[in-house]
Amino acid sequence: MTDAQVFDELWQVICQRAREDPGRKSYVRHLLFHEKGIDKPLEKVGEESCEFVLAVKNGREEAIVGEAADLLFHLMVALKAADVDFAKVEEELEVRRAGMHLHD
């Protein structure tokens, strides 16, 4: 899998976890139904952003890739917690690409 399909699949899993029964052991559910509410996924976005910045500053590719994946994952969970469909973000990026074609 080399294209954006991985994001769509991950989004489907996140939405599925949100719907599942409370007994299921799931990290996505741990974040979405935390006692801190939306502050928990937002806290993770902040934490993972800092870790990504530090990884880039340290310059090790393997760590940068890992931290980028952590950040993208937690950003998607935060979007779900905010009740914003990931498709909206994809559409926004597409609109920007369409506009940018004029300058390509």
Ligand SMILES: N=c1c2ncn([C@@H]3O[C@H](COP(=O)(O)OP(=O)(O)OP(=O)(O)O)[C@@H](O)[C@H]3O)c2ncn1[C@@H]1O[C@H](COP(=O)(O)O)[C@@H](O)[C@H]1O
């Ligand atoms: N991408 C991820 C992913 N990245 C990291 N993690 C989990 O993040 C946890 C480790 O993070 P931290 O150490 O920062 O967090 P912690 O201290 O354990 O707890 P908190 O600070 O988050 O409260 C581990 O439990 C990892 O398993 C993830 N858990 C799930 N996913 C994706 O989400 C899907 C659904 O996961 P479940 O909800 O667990 O079924 C999976 O199939 C994956 O695709």
